[in-house]
Amino acid sequence: MDYSYNNCANRAQGQYFEEIIARSLEYYLEKGWASIEKTPEPMKTIKNNGDGTFQAVFTKKAQPDYKGVLSGGQAIIFEAKYTEKDRIYQNVVTKEQETYLERYASLNARCFIMVCLQGSGFYRVPWTVWKGMKEAFGHKYMTRINLEHYKVPRKSIVHLLDGLELFDCS
Known part of the structure; x- marks a missing residue:
C-alpha cells in the first residue's frame, strides 16, 4: 500500500468535505441564520520556496474546525x-479539540462533530x-x-444546521 497516495487521497477528500461545508455555511450566512467560520490552522512559515509555495510547521495543536454564532446569539462550534x-x-x-x-x-x-462517511453520508x-x-x-x-x-x-447543499433551533432576527 502506498501511504503517500492514501494520505494525499484522504487530504483531497477532506478538502472536498470542507468545500461542501463552506457552501452550506455561505447559505446560512446569506439567510441571516448563522455566521460560522473555519478556524485557521496555527502555523509558522519556515521556508519560502520562491515559487508561491512555502514550508510550514504547526505552532500548536488544532482547535475544532468551525466556530461561530447562530442568529439569536448562541455560540456554535464543531x-x-x-x-x-x-x-x-x-x-x-x-x-485539544475535546x-x-x-x-x-x-x-x-x-457543539457537535460533523461526519462524512465514505463521501456519501453526512451526519x-x-x-x-x-x-x-x-456507553451508547x-x-x-x-x-x-x-x-x-x-x-x-x-x-443542493448539506443542510448541516437543519433541526437546530434558529432565530430570524430580521
Missing part, C-alpha cells in the same frame, strides 16, 4: 471529520453523544447504522 472507512472512530478527535468542545459545551454552546453528531459513544453503542466508533439518527439532508 469539528469536521471525513473517513473512507465504514466507521468513524472516537479518537479522531484530539485531546478540551475546546467541553469548554464551549459547559457554556451551553451548540451531525452532538458532542454529548460523541463523547459517550462507548458499546464501542468507541460509529457505523452508518449508528450514525443514521444524526443524518442531515443533502439537496
